[in-house]
Amino acid sequence: MALYLSKSGKFLPHFITKMSSLGMINLSSLGSCLSQNPPLLTEDGRTSYAAPGNDPTHFVCRRFGSVKADKLASISTNADSQLLNFPGGVVKFTPELKFLSDAPEERIHCYRVLDESGHLLTSDFVEIDKDIAVRMYKEMVMLQTVDTIFYEAQRQGRISFYVTAMGEEAINIASAAALSMDDFVFPQYREAGVLLWRGFGLQDLANQCFGNIGDNCKGRQMPAHYGSKKHNYFTVASTVATQIPHAVGAAYSLKMEGRDACTITYFGDGGTSTGDFHAAMNFAAVLEAPVILFCRNNGWAISTPVSDQFRSDGIVVRGQAYGIRGIRVDGNDALAVFSAVHTARKMAISESRPVLIEALTYRAGHHSTSDDSSKYRPIEEIEWWRAAQDPVGRFRKWLEMQGWWSCESDTELRGWARQEVLNAIQVAEKAEKPGLREIFTDVYDVPPSNLRDQEKSLRQTVQRHQRDYPHFQF
Amino acid sequence: MAATILHGVGATTALSSINYNNSRRSLPERKRTSLVIQCDGSLSSGLNISNNRGAKLSTNAVATKQENVTASTTSKPGLRHELLLFEALREGLEEEMERDPHVCVMGEDVGHYGGSYKVTKGLADKYGDLRVLDTPIAENSFTGMGIGAAMTGLRPIVEGMNMGFLLLAFNQISNNCGMLHYTSGGQFKIPIVIRGPGGVGRQLGAEHSQRLESYFQSIPGIQMVACSTPYNAKGLMKAAIRSDNPVILFEHVLLYNLKERIPDEEYVLSLEEAEMVRPGKHVTVLTYSRMRYHVMQAAKTLVNKGYDPEVIDIRSLKPFDLHTIGNSVKKTHHVLIVEECMRTGGIGASLTASINEHFHDYLDAPIVCLSSQDVPTPYAGALEEWTVVQPAQIVAAVEQLCQ
Numbered sequence: 112m113a114l115y116l117s118k119s120g121k122f123l124p125h126f127i128t129k130m131s132s133l134g135m136i137n138l139s140s141l142g143s144c145l146s147q148n149p150p151l152l153t154e155d156g157r158t159s160y161a162a163p164g165n166d167p168t169h170f171v172c173r174r175f176g177s178v179k180a181d182k183l184a185s186i187s188t189n190a191d192s193q194l195l196n197f198p199g200g201v202v203k204f205t206p207e208l209k210f211l212s213d214a215p216e217e218r219i220h221c222y223r224v225l226d227e228s229g230h231l232l233t234s235d236f237v238e239i240d241k242d243i244a245v246r247m248y249k250e251m252v253m254l255q256t257v258d259t260i261f262y263e264a265q266r267q268g269r270i271s272f273y274v275t276a277m278g279e280e281a282i283n284i285a286s287a288a289a290l291s292m293d294d295f296v297f298p299q300y301r302e303a304g305v306l307l308w309r310g311f312g313l314q315d316l317a318n319q320c321f322g323n324i325g326d327n328c329k330g331r332q333m334p335a336h337y338g339s340k341k342h343n344y345f346t347v348a349s350t351v352a353t354q355i356p357h358a359v360g361a362a363y364s365l366k367m368e369g370r371d372a373c374t375i376t377y378f379g380d381g382g383t384s385t386g387d388f389h390a391a392m393n394f395a396a397v398l399e400a401p402v403i404l405f406c407r408n409n410g411w412a413i414s415t416p417v418s419d420q421f422r423s424d425g426i427v428v429r430g431q432a433y434g435i436r437g438i439r440v441d442g443n444d445a446l447a448v449f450s451a452v453h454t455a456r457k458m459a460i461s462e463s464r465p466v467l468i469e470a471l472t473y474r475a476g477h478h479s480t481s482d483d484s485s486k487y488r489p490i491e492e493i494e495w496w497r498a499a500q501d502p503v504g505r506f507r508k509w510l511e512m513q514g515w516w517s518c519e520s521d522t523e524l525r526g527w528a529r530q531e532v533l534n535a536i537q538v539a540e541k542a543e544k545p546g547l548r549e550i551f552t553d554v555y556d557v558p559p560s561n562l563r564d565q566e567k568s569l570r571q572t573v574q575r576h577q578r579d580y581p582h583f584q585f
Numbered sequence: 586m587a588a589t590i591l592h593g594v595g596a597t598t599a600l601s602s603i604n605y606n607n608s609r610r611s612l613p614e615r616k617r618t619s620l621v622i623q624c625d626g627s628l629s630s631g632l633n634i635s636n637n638r639g640a641k642l643s644t645n646a647v648a649t650k651q652e653n654v655t656a657s658t659t660s661k662p663g664l665r666h667e668l669l670l671f672e673a674l675r676e677g678l679e680e681e682m683e684r685d686p687h688v689c690v691m692g693e694d695v696g697h698y699g700g701s702y703k704v705t706k707g708l709a710d711k712y713g714d715l716r717v718l719d720t721p722i723a724e725n726s727f728t729g730m731g732i733g734a735a736m737t738g739l740r741p742i743v744e745g746m747n748m749g750f751l752l753l754a755f756n757q758i759s760n761n762c763g764m765l766h767y768t769s770g771g772q773f774k775i776p777i778v779i780r781g782p783g784g785v786g787r788q789l790g791a792e793h794s795q796r797l798e799s800y801f802q803s804i805p806g807i808q809m810v811a812c813s814t815p816y817n818a819k820g821l822m823k824a825a826i827r828s829d830n831p832v833i834l835f836e837h838v839l840l841y842n843l844k845e846r847i848p849d850e851e852y853v854l855s856l857e858e859a860e861m862v863r864p865g866k867h868v869t870v871l872t873y874s875r876m877r878y879h880v881m882q883a884a885k886t887l888v889n890k891g892y893d894p895e896v897i898d899i900r901s902l903k904p905f906d907l908h909t910i911g912n913s914v915k916k917t918h919h920v921l922i923v924e925e926c927m928r929t930g931g932i933g934a935s936l937t938a939s940i941n942e943h944f945h946d947y948l949d950a951p952i953v954c955l956s957s958q959d960v961p962t963p964y965a966g967a968l969e970e971w972t973v974v975q976p977a978q979i980v981a982a983v984e985q986l987c988q
Contacts, residue, residue, distance in 0.1 A: 295737060328770035338769045345736060346769035350760045356729025357761070361737040363730060367689070367715055368738075387757075390726030397721055553771040554806050556829045559857065559904045 218424050221439045221471055224446040227499060229508025237450040239288075241515050247288050247445060248510055249524060251280040251503045254304040256528040257313065258476070261320060264536055265334075265480045270320045272334045276301045278475030281445040281502035282407055284308055289452035290375060295365070296344045297358040297376035299351070300335060301407065305377075309342040313531055317539035329553070330545040352382040355391035355404065359465075362400035366463060373401040373459040375452075381412025383426050395465035396434040403455045404435070404467045407442065409474035414487040430467035442472030443502040446509070473500060547573065548585045664849040671841040673815035674704045677822035678742065680851065682712055685740065688826055691718040691727050692744030692781075701746050702782060702841050728754035728779065732762050735777040740826060748783030748835065749795035762831045763806030778825045779833045784875055784925055785973050786838035791961035794969075796926045798835055798902050802935060809902040810856050811835040811874045815845040817900060820854030828856060835902070837875045859906035865895035867987050868919040871910065871936060873899045876923045876974060883979035892983060902932055911944055918949040919986050923974055928956040953982050 194203045224236040239247070258275040265273040276283055283304025290296075296305055303316065318325035320334035328338055328346065338346025345357065358376035365372055382388055383406060395402050406426040410417055423429060430437030436458070440451045448470060455466040473496040477484045484493065510516035551558050551566045558566065573583050668676065682688045690705055696719035699706030709717040720727040724745060731741040745751040751758070758779065766774050785794045798809055808830050812818035818836070825832040862877065863884060872880045877898045884894050895913050899906060914920055920940055924933040933954040940952055955974045963969055 297733070326770070327772065328768060331768045331770060336768070338772060340769070340772040346765060346773060348761055348765065348768070350756060353729060353757060353761050356726040356757070357733030357736065359726075360730030360733025360735075360739075360741075362733075363715075363718075364734045364737040364739045374733075386723070387725055387729060390721070390723030391729065393721050393723065394726055394730060398718070553767045555766075555808070556774070559808075560907065561904045 213422070215424055215428070219427050219439050221441050222447050222451060223441040223444050224450065225444050225505055225509050227505060229505050229510075229512055231509070236446050237289075237453045239446070239449060241513070243288060244510060244513070245515055247284050247449075248503075248506055248516060250284045250304065250308050251445070251506065252521075252524055253313075253528050253532075254280050254283060254307055255503055256525065256532050257303070257307070257316060260529065260532045260536065261316075261334075262476070262480065264320075269536070269540060270334050272480055273320065274300050274335045274479040275476040276304060278473050278496060278500070278502070279407060279409065279442065280304060281448050281506065282405075282442045282470050282472060285445040285448035286375070286377075286405060286452045289449045290456060291372065292343065293370070293372040294343065294456070295358070295361045295372070295374040296342075297354040297361065297374060298337075298344065298347055299354060299378050299382065299407075300347050300349075301379070302377050303335060303337060306337050306339065306342060306344050309339075309344060311337065311339055311342055311344070313535040314538060315339075317532075317535040318542070321536075321539040321542070322544065323539055323542035324545050325539070325542055326545070329549045331549075331553075352378055352385040352387040352391075354378070355382070355387050356394065358402050358404075359391045359395045359398065359400050362395070362402035362459075362465075363398055366399075366401060371460060373403060373456055375403040375405055375456075377405045377407060379412060380406065380408040380410065380417050380420055380426065381415065382406075383429070384420055392429070392433045392435060392465075392467075399463050400465055401459040401463050402465045403452065403459055404465060405452070406467070406469045407472060408469050409442070409472045411474045411478070411484070411488070413478045413482060414484070416488075425469055425471070427467065427469040435465050435467050437467035437469065439469045439471060442470030443500045443505065445502060445506045472502075475501075546585045547583060665846040666849055667844060667846045668815055669841065670812075670815045670818050670836075670843045670845075671702050671704050673819040673845070673847060674812075674822050674836070675706065675708070677819035678705070678826075679708060679711075681823055681826040682708065682716065685826075687738060688740045688742070689716045689718065689734070690742045690744065691720050691731055691734075693720055693722060693746050695719060695744050700744065702836075702838075705744070724750050724753040725757055728757040729761065731777050731779075732757060732765070732775055735775045735831075736765065736773045740776045740778075742778040742780060742826065745779065745781030747793050747795075747838075748781045748797040749792055751779065751781065751797060752795070752800070754779075755800070758801065758807070758831075758833075759804045763804045766830075767806060774829050775831050776826075776829045777831045778822075778828075779831070780822075780825075780836060782836045782838040782841070784835075784837040784839065785957070785962050785969065788964050788966060788969055789838070789962075790964050794962035796931070796957075798833075799926045799931045801833060802903050802932060806831065807903070808832045808856055809835065810900055811837075811902055812900070813837070813840060813874050813877045813898055815843060816847045817854060817860060817898075819847060820852055821856065821900070823853045824856045827853065832856065835874065839875055857901045857904060857906055859909040860898040860900050861895075861909070862898050863894065863896040865893040866917055867893045868895065868921055868983055869910070869913040869917045870894050870896045870921045870923060870979070870983070871899050872896070872923040873902065873932070874925065876925050879974060879976050880923050880979055883976040883983070886976065886980050887983055890980075890984075892987060894983060899936070905936060905939055907939065907943055910940065914940060914944045915947050918947055920948065920952045921979070921982055921986055922952065922954040922956075923979055924954070924956050925973060926956055927959045928954075929959050931956050950986055953986055955979065955982055 194201050224231060224233055226232055254276060258277055261270065261273045262275055264270050279301060283302055287305040287308035292309060296302070298305060314325065315327065316337065319328055319332070319337055322330035322334075328336070332338070332346065333349065336347040336349065338344060345354070348354065355376050355378060358374045362374045365374065378388065392404065394400070395404065408417065408425055412420055425439065427437045427439040438451055438455070440447045442448060451468050455468055458464060459466050475493060475497045507516060507521065547569060548566065550569070551562050554562060570585060573580060573585070678690070690708065692700070694701055695705040696709040696714045696717050699709075705717055728743055728751070731743040734741045745754070762775055762777060783795055783797050798811065801807065801809060808828065810821050810825065810832065812821045812834065821834060825834050862881065870880050877896070880896055884896055887894050895917055897909060897913055899910070922933040922936055924931055926932050928934070933956050937952045937954050955978055957972050957974065960972060962972055
């Protein structure tokens with residue numbers, strides 16, 4: 112009954128095996144800190160475990176230097192027996208019957224660089240040069256334009272569906288700008304800006320939304336479910352939070368190859384309630400995977416406000432629960448987002464560890480074109496966020512103060528962007544749709560017999576009824 | 586409605602040939618063979634293999650005791666070594682890990698513990714615990730992780746400690762693993778192998794006696810195979826790892842200690858081929874995994890009673906090897922399916938439909954399918970025994986069918 116042994120008796124034999132065999136395992140392939148120091152007070156008096164203020168790196172390394180029977184004895188004979196080397200580490204005892212509070216005294220502070228008027232509040236940020244800054248602004252405007260026009264196109268019935276990233280332009284563009292092209296992006300669906308930054312064209316966006324022959328996904332996915340291997344942007348799936356474990360797996364792959372790159376995955380406040388989020392966070396920590404976990408906490412999961420989604424102080428506090436470093440940033444502040452992602456990336460790669468970023472923001476648009484958010488939230492609230500906290504406007508103000516941008520440039524840019532987007536839509540709309548053969552390709556590398564049968568059958572049907580379906584072709 | 590599609594059994598070499606690299610010669614057209622590649626580069630023909638096996642195969646039921654099953658596997662006298670099924674899986678895994686540094690394993694207790702069924706024993710020592718990765722208990726997550734790793738160039742093997750646990754990973758398997766190659770327009774491939782033991786064991790209770798092939802068979806984009814002997818276990822493991830498609834490899838809890846002599850030379854089997862276990866002429870008995878042994882035990886009795894059953898281990902659960910199956914049906918005109926799945930929605934149900942659709946004109950009698958009942962598997966020994974098809978039932982069914 113190997114199964115029973117492993118599940119119920121799992122702890123003891125497993126743990127004993129670990130004790131005896133682990134000393135000899137060659138862990139060089141891991142490449143990070145893998146010493147076999149015993150889990151005791153080190154020479155300089157630092158305890159290896161327990162105290163939360165300690166460098167977590169050491170704590171994590173100890174997972175293989177587990178408890179040995181003789182060491183247990185030596186610790187417990189400590190004069191006042193105030194601590195014990197439990198499995199998992201040394202823990203100090205307390206005589207107080209006291210529960211940890213469910214909420215911190217104050218909510219975790221939010222890192223911000225620019226105020227609403229575009230003034231710098233700190234010098235503690237990663238400087239960007241003019242070229243990058245201006246490009247960031249232009250792409251933010253382009254994203255806004257794309258969103259506005261594609262949304263209108265859906266309303267006009269030209270495409271069937273669309274999701275906007277209104278209010279999250281800084282998150283999209285600034286995070287993308289802080290990454291390198293070698294980093295893998297695992298998006299949810301509100302990160303089209305990341306793809307734009309990486310060079311995916313307007314025509315490509317439009318082609319995907321119209322599902323025409325120019326679509327690199329061959330008409331297989333809903334609009335706005337982009338994917339591009341060339342740009343290291345993994346195809347959007349409609350399932351919530353399934354991309355988070357994928358990102359951890361990809362980070363594992365990067366770690367194995369020892370590459371100078373990390374993965375980043377985006378998800379919303381709602382996504383953090385899923386099982387996949389929890390398990391992936393845990394994995395990333397245990398595996399020491401170089402992944403940036405970027406939560407866009409925009410306050411709403413369709414109609415569910417965050418107060419109905421979780422009771423923790425947002426997402427950033429959960430990082431510590433899993434042993435992951437985290438930061439809370441103002442998601443409407445491009446400079447803050449850029450600095451956070453830039454720094455997180457360095458940490459993730461050089462220290463081979465996951466990093467959690469919670470960007471607080473507001474979903475200024477509806478969840479998607481299938482939603483009317485005025486039904487569950489006050490219009491004044493939406494308007495306020497759109498106006499007062501607009502990330503694009505804030506960044507522009509800062510750029511103008513730097514002397515890097517002007518009103519005229521703005522009008523010109525917006526006019527040009529609008530024209531480009533309209534053109535792309537017009538071209539995409541007129542293009543052909545993929546042939547029926549594409550129903551059967553890419554299910555496997557090569558269609559197996561059952562699919563070849565089914566394709567043949569469909570072909571015959573279409574041919575027989577050519578007159579009724581003149582537009583369908585293989 | 587009858588057989589508008591009488592074809593469908595045509596050559597489908599594409600899948601087989603594409604999976605092998607240039608140093609392997611693959612058959613230009615399908616034959617009912619396993620590709621046994623000898624060190625002199627020649628191929629042994631399958632028909633020889635099957636004839637030989639038919640003659641020498643001794644059949645011991647796994648129902649009552651674990652007994653050693655020995656069978657010769659090739660007609661050519663090459664060097665062979667004896668091992669148990671779980672060792673054969675490990676051998677296949679190890680050879681692939683040696684051959685390709687991108688192959689890695691992830692699952693619960695697969696690392697230093699060596700796996701609950703010892704399939705990965707020793708691998709962590711040899712390859713390090715990054716390539717043989719112990720995961721926390723979250724099947725959805727480590728399957729998802731495997732998918733992400735596969736999309737970025739690794740070839741992971743995800744082990745479900747028991748197939749039933751993979752129900753937790755159903756979302757990832759169906760919505761992502763099966764779909765991402767398609768929805769990305771072919772940009773991202775997912776060469777993942779998901780494997781683990783399933784089936785009714787010895788009083789493991791309902792939750793640990795699942796037959797997941799029923800639930801997964803509908804998922805587009807995945808391939809499913811079931812191994813039943815050390816020989817095919819190793820061959821299918823290697824083929825699954827080399828395939829660029831996601832493959833689910835079903836093992837059986839009670840078959841891990843089967844012993845067999847397998848070739849020393851390297852060999853890889855085809856994922857879409859069925860295995861001729863015993864040629865015959867009165868009835869085609871289709872089965873897979875553990876039920877193969879119940880069928881072979883029943884075959885002994887049937888032979889004594891004067892019947893000549895043809896036994897085929899279908900091995901490929903998705904897609905079915907309709908070529909081999911079809912040829913057999915055309916010969917015997919009677920079909921009996923013996924499976925461990927439940928009656929409703931099992932592999933047998935799909936196979937019945939498929940055979941009826943393609944070979945209706947060749948059947949002299951309706952297809953009979955013996956399956957487990959639609960009940961959760963009970964714990965008590967006697968109860969559990971009778972939820973699984975027994976040799977006596979198989980004998981009775983053949984007698985009934987061949988009247």
